[in-house]
Amino acid sequence: ADAPVRVLPAGRTDAGVHAREQVVHFDTRSSRSSVAWREGTNSRLPRDVSVRWAQEVPPDFHARRSALTRSYRYRILVCPSRPALEAGRVFWSRHPLDVEVMREALAGLDGEHDFSAFRSSGCQSHSSRRRLDRLALTVAGPEIILEVTGNAFLYHMVRNLAGSLLEIGRGRQSRDWLRVLLAGRDRSRAGPTLPASGLY
Numbered sequence: 001a002d003a004p005v006r007v008l009p010a011g012r013t014d015a016g017v018h019a020r021e022q023v024v025h026f027d028t029r030s031s032r033s034s035v036a037w038r039e040g041t042n043s044r045l046p047r048d049v050s051v052r053w054a055q056e057v058p059p060d061f062h063a064r065r066s067a068l069t070r071s072y073r074y075r076i077l078v079c080p081s082r083p084a085l086e087a088g089r090v091f092w093s094r095h096p097l098d099v100e101v102m103r104e105a106l107a108g109l110d111g112e113h114d115f116s117a118f119r120s121s122g123c124q125s126h127s128s129r130r131r132l133d134r135l136a137l138t139v140a141g142p143e144i145i146l147e148v149t150g151n152a153f154l155y156h157m158v159r160n161l162a163g164s165l166l167e168i169g170r171g172r173q174s175r176d177w178l179r180v181l182l183a184g185r186d187r188s189r190a191g192p193t194l195p196a197s198g199l200y
Contacts, residue, residue, distance in 0.1 A: 016196030091198035097169030123155035164191030
């Protein structure tokens with residue numbers, strides 16, 4: 001860019017989380033083609049980070065404030081043997097999970113709610129109210145994938161939600177437990193925070 005730039009992302013991720021389709025923006029007076037920006041940036045990035053596309057945006061565009069929704073996926077591998085090629089990229093469940101009960105448990109979490117029960121203590125957000133537009137549980141071979149789309153997320157919110165959902169899938173909690181937790185707004189009563197490795 002011929003000068004230092006300040007890069008602003010659409011959101012932050014924890015160490016170990018796999019950020020896909022992360023949008024960033026920066027202001028510059030330099031003029032380059034989209035291909036030149038992409039290739040030039042990639043030549044200076046570490047091997048596990050890659051720019052897939054670049055384009056000029058209007059002056060009022062802001063990667064974080066202009067985002068209408070954000071989406072996360074949490075991957076759970078259900079298999080008797082620990083993963084090898086997928087190690088560090090999924091959460092491993094040695095025992096079977098009840099997918100249908102887990103799907104039923106997600107009902108009623110869409111819409112705007114106070115998600116204090118799924119907010120970790122380090123969260124710096126002023127409000128714990130968030131709007132979830134979509135929650136889905138899909139099965140792809142031995143994998144169960146939790147997909148969540150919303151306007152914004154609290155610190156560890158998806159990992160905490162996945163941890164509570166896992167307790168239901170294991171049969172340790174009832175199918176209405178997520179709604180009970182949501183109403184109670186008490187993080188200490190919810191399930192564990194699942195590792196960052198399964199989150200995308």
